[in-house]
Amino acid sequence: MMHANRYHIPQLQPLPPSILVNRPAALSSFYPFNAVDVYYYYLARNALWNGIDLLGLSPGDEVLMPAYHHGVEVETLLRKGLKLRYYRIGADLQVDFDHLREILTERTRCLYAIHYFGFPQSNEKLSAFARQHQLLYIEDCALALLSGSEEQPLGMAGDLSIFCLYKTLPVPHGGLLVMNRSVGRRPAFPDPPDLLSTASCLGHRLLDNVGLISGTWPYRITQEFSAVARAVKHRLGRPQAQVDSDLLQEDLLPVGISQLTRHILRRLDLEAVKTRRQENYRLLSSLLEGVVERVFPELLGDVCPLFFPVCVEDKAKVHRELNTRGVESVYFWSKKHPDVPVDMFPEVNRLRDHLLELPIHQGMSRAHVEYVAEKVREVV
Numbered sequence: 067m068m069h070a071n072r073y074h075i076p077q078l079q080p081l082p083p084s085i086l087v088n089r090p091a092a093l094s095s096f097y098p099f100n101a102v103d104v105y106y107y108y109l110a111r112n113a114l115w116n117g118i119d120l121l122g123l124s125p126g127d128e129v130l131m132p133a134y135h136h137g138v139e140v141e142t143l144l145r146k147g148l149k150l151r152y153y154r155i156g157a158d159l160q161v162d163f164d165h166l167r168e169i170l171t172e173r174t175r176c177l178y179a180i181h182y183f184g185f186p187q188s189n190e191k192l193s194a195f196a197r198q199h200q201l202l203y204i205e206d207c208a209l210a211l212l213s214g215s216e217e218q219p220l221g222m223a224g225d226l227s228i229f230c231l232y233k234t235l236p237v238p239h240g241g242l243l244v245m246n247r248s249v250g251r252r253p254a255f256p257d258p259p260d261l262l263s264t265a266s267c268l269g270h271r272l273l274d275n276v277g278l279i280s281g282t283w284p285y286r287i288t289q290e291f292s293a294v295a296r297a298v299k300h301r302l303g304r305p306q307a308q309v310d311s312d313l314l315q316e317d318l319l320p321v322g323i324s325q326l327t328r329h330i331l332r333r334l335d336l337e338a339v340k341t342r343r344q345e346n347y348r349l350l351s352s353l354l355e356g357v358v359e360r361v362f363p364e365l366l367g368d369v370c371p372l373f374f375p376v377c378v379e380d381k382a383k384v385h386r387e388l389n390t391r392g393v394e395s396v397y398f399w400s401k402k403h404p405d406v407p408v409d410m411f412p413e414v415n416r417l418r419d420h421l422l423e424l425p426i427h428q429g430m431s432r433a434h435v436e437y438v439a440e441k442v443r444e445v446v
């Protein structure tokens with residue numbers, strides 16, 4: 067059945083057009099933008115690809131990798147010829163240190179950790195483990211931009227850290243590489259991005275405002291408009307440089323960030339972004355108490371949440387029915403990478419099968435959050 071919904075809430079923050087003409091401000095007061103050695107790329111995977119070379123990892127070196135991952139970071143490391151040994155992540159989404167110790171070998175050179183949805187792993191323990199075993203430490207903050215633990219912003223503890231910009235901020239693309247270890251070298255100067263792909267991602271971010279403000283039907287019209295634009299692009303024979311995809315497009319890996327993305331970045335109020343995300347998260351958590359299994363009911367410390375994770379019995383159904391009602395959820399990390407031994411990680415398999423993410427981005431008002439809660443109540 068086709069619903070006429072009050073809103074269509076996209077999973078990522080739309081770009082309000084007014085931001086394009088805001089007065090520019092200095093990004094440099096906010097980590098990771100103010101890091102000493104920071105490099106801008108088209109995507110976070112590009113940052114990882116280029117950073118690996120700087121760290122001096124070589125084909126055949128072993129990396130300890132969490133069994134719960136997106137898949138594209140795994141693919142990036144595998145294409146570098148690295149050998150991945152997967153470690154357990156508990157149902158609480160924390161690193162299992164006993165398992166880490168079990169799978170260490172004399173070829174292990176690096177520890178890779180992911181901060182899920184902005185919620186920190188213990189950097190203190192991870193850094194100590196890496197030091198004790200003389201490993202390099204890569205901190206994956208693709209889901210944790212602007213987030214911090216009690217001690218410091220996430221991304222400061224690793225020898226190298228990566229960030230994804232377009233997941234938290236309304237930009238067409240963007241990834242950052244931060245080198246915390248001094249290696250005396252800089253990455254190669256990146257290639258410029260394709261203008262048409264940048265413009266089309268920007269168009270989508272702008273059009274997403276329509277659904278947020280006026281609901282289903284105007285949103286559907288924008289979708290038709292996008293489909294026509296895609297068809298025209300296809301006819302022109304210009305493949306899209308994809309964003310938010312689990313496909314590794316190897317030709318994109320040397321590509322940097324656009325001037326347009328930098329223009330938008332300088333016009334964002336990052337403090338306000340973080341505050342609004344925290345407020346929306348807390349509100350949704352209180353509205354969903356007793357309705358659905360909340361993965362992290364509390365928002366502790368300095369966390370900047372990316373989404374609101376919940377566990378549901380029938381993930382596909384809830385995802386589909388929310389979408390019909392105008393709420394885009396993220397069908398989070400359902401695919402298992404073929405490099406990972408299938409039956410070794412039952413806790414991770416459960417997360418893959420049941421975890422769904424709800425939007426809480428800074429474009430959402432109190433009314434939007436209440437709308438999400440209302441729709442979740444209807445479908446679970």
Ligand SMILES: Cc1ncc(COP(=O)(O)O)c(C=O)c1O
Pocket residue numbers: 108109110111112135136138139180206208209229230231240241309310311
């Ligand atoms: C944990 C993690 N690392 C890295 C990436 C790669 O980010 P990007 O899409 O910017 O390349 C993702 C993408 O979702 C991710 O979830």
